[in-house]
Every structure is written in C-alpha cells, then in structure tokens.
Amino acid sequence: MTEVELPDLLDRLADRVDPAVPPIDDMLRTAGRVRRRRATLTVAGAVVAVGLVGVGVPLVSGLGSDDPGPSVASGPTGASEPVPDGMRLVAIGHAAIAVPDAWGTNVMRCGTPTQDTVVIDVGAVELCGFLTPQTFDSVWLEHGGPAQADYQAQTHYEIDGVPAERSKTTCQTVGTGAQACTGTVHVPAEDAYFTATSATADGVDRILDRVRMLDEQVGVPGFQEADLQGDQSRAQETYVESLRALGLEPEVVLESHPGMQPGFVLGVDPAPGAVVEPGSTVTVTASAPPNGPADEVQVGVNSLHGEMGYHDLTDAQIRAGATIHLKVGDTIWAYADGKRAFTLAGGLDGSTLAVSTWADDPNLPHSWKVVSAGTTTVTLTITADGKPVVLGTVTVVSDQ
C-alpha cells in the first residue's frame, strides 16, 4: 500500500459503511440540556461566592470580577468626528473602531496576542497553549458571532444613534499570573462584534469606547468566512457578492495554483478591515480554474543524498523545468496530490537513473536510484483520458 494508493483504498473500505440519517434533533436536545445544567451550576457557584465575600453585587460568572461594568455614559464618538492623531480605523461594515497606529494586525501565537494588536479575519488559529507573561491590549473583530465564547449582552445602548449591546467585562488570572480582562461590544445592524482584551477592566473600556459608526465609508470584508464556511466551491463568488453588497467594486485577479480548488480567495487589497469610500475598487486574488488536467494535480520531487540530506523540488520548480545535482547511489522520487495523482509516471531520457529496486518503496514506480555519472532528464506525466499529460521535468546531473 503506497502513500498514493492509501486514500483510494481507505475510500473503498469506508464506502462499505452506509451511515444512517444523523440524529440532529437528539443532538440539539441533549446539548440544550447540558447547557442548562451548566448555567444552573454557574449560578449556584456565584451565590456561594457572594455569600463568602459578602459583596452585594451579583457575580454572573464564577470567574468574573466585580468590575464596574461598561462605561456607557462616556461621551459619544460622533460619526463624523475625526480619527484621533496616531490612530487608525478598522471596520466591519459601517461599524468601526479606532486603534493606535502602533498596534499590529493579527500578531498572535496560538490565538494569544504577542503584542498590542487588532485581530481580524484570521484563518486557522493553531490550537496550542501559549501564554504571555503580560496581557497585551487587543481587539478581536468578528462578523456573525463573538470571539468571546461566553458573550452575553448585559447593557443596551446606542453608538452614534445605532443600537448596540455590551457585555459585562470579566477578568481572570491566566496561567502566568497575569490578569486578562475581556469585554465585547455587539452592533447588531452590522452583525459586528468587537471583543477587547486588556490587563485591566478600565483598559477594556478604553478600547471599546472607541467603537463608532461610519456614515458612508465601509470596512473591506474578510474573506476567510467565504473560504472556510458554507459552499467552498463558491468562495470567490460569495466574497465578490459581499463586496458588491457593501457598494464596493470588486476586481478579480486569478492566480494559477495547481491542485488547489478553483475559486478560493487567496488575498484582498486593501486588507480586510481597511476603511474605504463607497465605490472603491477592491482587488481580490483567487485561485484560477484548471486550464486542463495538468492544473488539477500538484507534483513534488524529493531526493535523498547520502543518509540525511533531503532536497525538495516544488511544483512550480518542476513545471519550470528543474535541475538537480546528485551523486551515484542517491535516490530521487516523485509524488503527486490531487486528481489523477494515481497515474503519475516518469519517463527517462538518459541512462544514469534506474527504477528503485527496493520492493517496498512507497513511491514505486516513480522512484529511482542514481547508478552512474552523467545526465538524465525525468519527464513527469499523468494520464488523462488515456493520454499522457506532461507536468514538468527534472534534469538529474550526477557525478561519482
């Protein structure tokens, strides 16, 4: 069983199982029960806490501090008010927040900010544990749902005449002994959430007081949602539609990425969150549809010099025609990923390479040993509709 055969073999084995209809109602019911039970436990814990410390404020969460709550009465940030010096706006739709220019964008490790930063439109966040010795200021902008897992609207107020909701700020001590306070502002009209984290509850208030509504301008929407959720094959269309819905002018640039699903949004300029005038052009870079079978597969070549030296050739290098220097006795093999990867083959022009004799070589038959000094060109192909399709070449120059 080789690496290329495995997916097909597992598919065939798995296809013998015919799963029943998913019991979605059961799951929804059970989850609801668990959540209610948790809520009851949390309230019970809070009552005990109040009893012990004898404080008159109701603690909503066992971990929550008795912070003064949101400073709703702070002066309104007028929509037309200029952005303070040394600050920039980041927005979701017409809901924006001013942050210091010194703040980075998405400067995180394992989802934990490693300096003061705005977090917007992040793709995958590594699920790993990483704690900083101090809590940096950050604000996490989300569309559609809060970044704060236990977000609960506590106060209803208005920002520049638009209804908004604010959670209670809660503080807790993290593993390194630092305090981290978190609070969220939700602007339902834009389905925008601003979750601020700071070392103190006052710090959270200071960040969230800078949420404002834009009259005309809008934030460039993020594209990760289109890429990672819903119908991925329509990611580009979905994203372009979201730009038009905001009155922006999309300009799509296609980039060829062999083996990649077409219509995947790879980048956008200006960046997500940037505040632009209505009608502005936004350049969307997306993966191009395949221009024939060769684009539907990604190819790679690896070689082993002596005991330890691996040398990788990328898909782009091979397609451009790569040259590699090896010694007699070294091995070199090709592999592919994607449609028709199974049919990968290598034609040899030259006599310095011989097909690997190691019977269990997972890359057979496209795995070779350098048997003599000289030059051999390997032409890598796949087979589509019975015909070979050339992917690229690797010229192996070898000496003793």
Next chain:
Amino acid sequence: MERVGRDEEFTEYVAGRWPRLVRSAVLLGCAPAEAEDLVQTALTKCLVNWAKVRRADDRDAYVHRVLINTFTSNRRRRWTDERPTDRLPDSAHADDTDGVDLADAVSRSLARLSADQRAAVVLRYYSHLSEQQMAEALGVAAGTVKSRLARALKVLADDPALCELRGIS
C-alpha cells in the same frame, strides 16, 4: 450568538459531514453502530461549545480533535472488556469479490497499526486533513504528525498482507 443561528449552522455542518465522520470512526476501528454513537457524542460536545467551534475557525480540525478524544476516552474506559477491533464493517452493498478482498486486506493492515498511527493515517488519507490540522486534531506537534505517519507507512509497507493486495490492485 443567536440560538437559532447556532442550531442552523450546526444542522448544516452535520448534514454535510455526518457520513464522512461516521466512516472515519469505522476506519479508526469502531463497528458501524458504535461509530454512529461515537460521532453523535462528539458532535453533541461540539454543539455545547459551538462558540469555541466557531472561534477555532478551522472547524474540521476542532471537530476531529473532539472526535479523536471521545474515541480515545471511550476505548480507555472499555479497555478491560474490549480490544480495538479489527472486525470488518458489514458490507452495505454488493461488491465484487476483488473489492471485498481488497477492503479486508486494508482493514487487516490498519489493525496492525498502533492507535496513534491508525488515527494519523485516517486523518491524513481519509479525512484529508493537512499536517497542521492534524497537529491540532491530535494535540501534538507537526513534527510528531510527520513521524507517526512515516512509521505507519513503514508498518503498512512491511505488511505481507499488502503484497497480496498489490497483486490485486
């Protein structure tokens, strides 16, 4: 998050992923009925913490992590009265004989892998997770994922049953 929005999102997610998740569980070594129970339990856990699933951004990696953890803790609990099965799933539809033999051979080879190696193989070659997603799903470093896969492939390559299989395929 609105309850309705969450439930709808969950329903959509499950509708799209259910068959593949159940089949992954079978490849991990569950009998078909057990696989459905396992996936139901794992998805319910995800739904309880749906905000976390959303926040994880890479939902599939997160959901697979919950699935693997649920699978492992179930196995641990039942270790005394049951071993990971090399039992074959019942054939759901008629198959050509070669197909059955092939599937049997693959199933037997998977049973030769350690639980960790088997999970790595299933996540990579059936669930098509990237190494980074696998590292998240398995809660290990990306390097560990690579070495587990490499060792698993070595075991599979050394499996005499698979020489027969080569003859078939």
